[in-house]
Amino acid sequence: MAAPVARDQELELHVDSLAFGGNGVARLNGFVVFVRRGLPGDTVRARVTKVKRSHAEAIAVEVVEPSVKRVEAPCAHYPACGGCRFQDLAYDAQLEAKQEQVREALRRIGGIAEPPVEPIVPAESQFFYRNKLEYSFTATPAGPALGFHRAGRWDEVLEIEKCWLTTDLGNAIRGAVRDWAREERLDAYDQAEHTGYLRHLVVREGRNTGQVLGQLVTAAGERFDRDQFVEVLRRFPEVRSIHWAVNETPAEVTNLPTTLLWGEEAIEEQLCGLRFRVRPNAFLQTNTAMAERLYEIAGEFAALTGGETVYDLYCGIGTIGLSLASRALTVWGVEVSEESVACALENADLNGISNAAFFAGETADALAELHERAGDPDVIVVDPPRAGLSNKAVRRLGRLEAPRIVYVSCNPTTLAGNVKELAASWGYTLERVRPVDMFPHTPHVESVSLLT
Structure with a gap:
C-alpha cells in the first residue's frame, strides 16, 4: 500500500507526542509523520522531507496553533543552533516526554506490557549545567x-x-x-x-x-x-x-x-566525596551534579552489604566502581580506552582505594579472563555507549549468572533490546527502571535499571 503523502507536500498536522530523538509524532489518518520542530500539542503546517512505507518525516514551517506547553526560549541563538532542541518546551513537558520514551521503548522493543518505570529524576539545573x-x-x-x-x-x-x-x-x-x-x-x-x-x-x-x-x-x-x-x-x-x-x-x-x-x-573533579583526575580524552558525564545523582541510584540498586564482588563494565575513569568500593569486597573494572583506565588506576590511588582493579580491553572479549581472575560476580554494573551491549557482550554477561545487573543506559531503545535478550535467553527479570534527566532541552535521557 502506497504512503498517503508525497515528498514536498505540505500538511496541517496535530502533534501528539515526542519520539525518542526529539521529533514530534503526528498522524494522518493513522499514518505516522515525524515532525521536526513540532512540539506536543502543536498544530503545524509541515513540509514532507522523506517518505517511507511505514512513516514519513517532515519539518514544521509554521505553527498554526501553538501548544500550551510552548514557552519563550531564553537563548538568542535558538532554534538556529543545533545544541538544544527543546528550549521552547516547558520543562515539566520535557520530563514527561522523556519518561514516556523510556516506558514506550521497554513496552514496544522490550516486550514488557507494564514496564516498572519509576518517576524521572529532574535535573538540578535546567541551564549552565555542562562541564x-x-x-x-x-x-x-x-x-x-x-x-x-x-x-x-x-x-x-x-x-x-x-x-x-x-x-x-x-x-x-x-x-x-x-x-x-x-x-x-x-x-x-x-x-x-x-x-x-x-x-x-x-x-x-x-x-x-x-x-x-x-x-x-x-x-x-x-x-x-x-x-x-x-x-x-x-x-x-x-x-x-x-x-x-x-x-x-x-x-x-x-x-x-x-x-x-x-x-x-x-x-581534578570531585564526585560522591571522591577525587577524580580528568585527562583530555577521558570520559566523564558532562553534567556533574546529575552524575552524582546517577551514581547514587546505581549504588541504591546494587544494594551492597560489604561482601560482594562487583564487575564495573565500561568503567571509564572509574567513577561508578570507585563510588561503590567502600560498600563492596572487591571492584573489577573493564574499559576499552587505555587513557581512561590509566585515570581509573590513578583515581583509585588518589582516594586510597585498595580493593579496586581496572583493566583495558573490549568488554565482551575481556569477560572470560576477568572471571578467571576475579571469580563469580555478585553484582555487575554496565554503562555501555549509546549502541548498548553487543550480542556477544550480552551472551557473555548472561553466562556469568550474576544475581544482580545494574544497567546505566543513555539510550532507551538499546536498553530495551538488551533487556529483552537478557530476559529471553538468560532468565533475568527487569525489576526497576528510574529515568534521569542529565541533559535538559535535548532529546537525551539516561536511566538506571535493575535486573535480577
Whole structure:
C-alpha cells in the first residue's frame, strides 16, 4: 500500500507526542509523520522531507496553533543552533516526554506490557549545567569565531555569543580564544573545502573544584605562537591544564593524542566525596551534579552489604566502581580506552582505594579472563555507549549468572533490546527502571535499571 503523502507536500498536522530523538509524532489518518520542530500539542503546517512505507518525516514551517506547553526560549541563538532542541518546551513537558520514551521503548522493543518505570529524576539545573563543551571554529567577516553547528547542518557553524549550557567562565574563555585567533590572523578550518587551520576548542570544567582544562585542535602544522596562546588562557586563574591536538583527517573529532602546552596533565573533579583526575580524552558525564545523582541510584540498586564482588563494565575513569568500593569486597573494572583506565588506576590511588582493579580491553572479549581472575560476580554494573551491549557482550554477561545487573543506559531503545535478550535467553527479570534527566532541552535521557 502506497504512503498517503508525497515528498514536498505540505500538511496541517496535530502533534501528539515526542519520539525518542526529539521529533514530534503526528498522524494522518493513522499514518505516522515525524515532525521536526513540532512540539506536543502543536498544530503545524509541515513540509514532507522523506517518505517511507511505514512513516514519513517532515519539518514544521509554521505553527498554526501553538501548544500550551510552548514557552519563550531564553537563548538568542535558538532554534538556529543545533545544541538544544527543546528550549521552547516547558520543562515539566520535557520530563514527561522523556519518561514516556523510556516506558514506550521497554513496552514496544522490550516486550514488557507494564514496564516498572519509576518517576524521572529532574535535573538540578535546567541551564549552565555542562562541564564540557566542544566548539567549532568558523570564518566570519570579522575573522575566526567559535560556535556550534547549525541545526541539521554538518557544514555550517553558527557563531555563539552566549551559550546557556556552559558557565559564565566557559563563555568568557571561548570569547578570549576567539579574540586571540583574530589578533593572530589565523584562519578557521572549512569543513566542506578541507582548508584552513583552526578546528576546535574544547573546554572542560571541574564544577566542584573550579579547575579548567583547555584543548586547541588544529589542522596539520604549528602555525601559532604557543606562548601567546598559553598567556591568553592563563589570564583565567581557574585554568590548570592547556593542551594542543592535531587532526589531519577530514573527520570532525577531538578525541586525539595531545601535546601538553602548559600546566598539569589533568584537572581534578570531585564526585560522591571522591577525587577524580580528568585527562583530555577521558570520559566523564558532562553534567556533574546529575552524575552524582546517577551514581547514587546505581549504588541504591546494587544494594551492597560489604561482601560482594562487583564487575564495573565500561568503567571509564572509574567513577561508578570507585563510588561503590567502600560498600563492596572487591571492584573489577573493564574499559576499552587505555587513557581512561590509566585515570581509573590513578583515581583509585588518589582516594586510597585498595580493593579496586581496572583493566583495558573490549568488554565482551575481556569477560572470560576477568572471571578467571576475579571469580563469580555478585553484582555487575554496565554503562555501555549509546549502541548498548553487543550480542556477544550480552551472551557473555548472561553466562556469568550474576544475581544482580545494574544497567546505566543513555539510550532507551538499546536498553530495551538488551533487556529483552537478557530476559529471553538468560532468565533475568527487569525489576526497576528510574529515568534521569542529565541533559535538559535535548532529546537525551539516561536511566538506571535493575535486573535480577
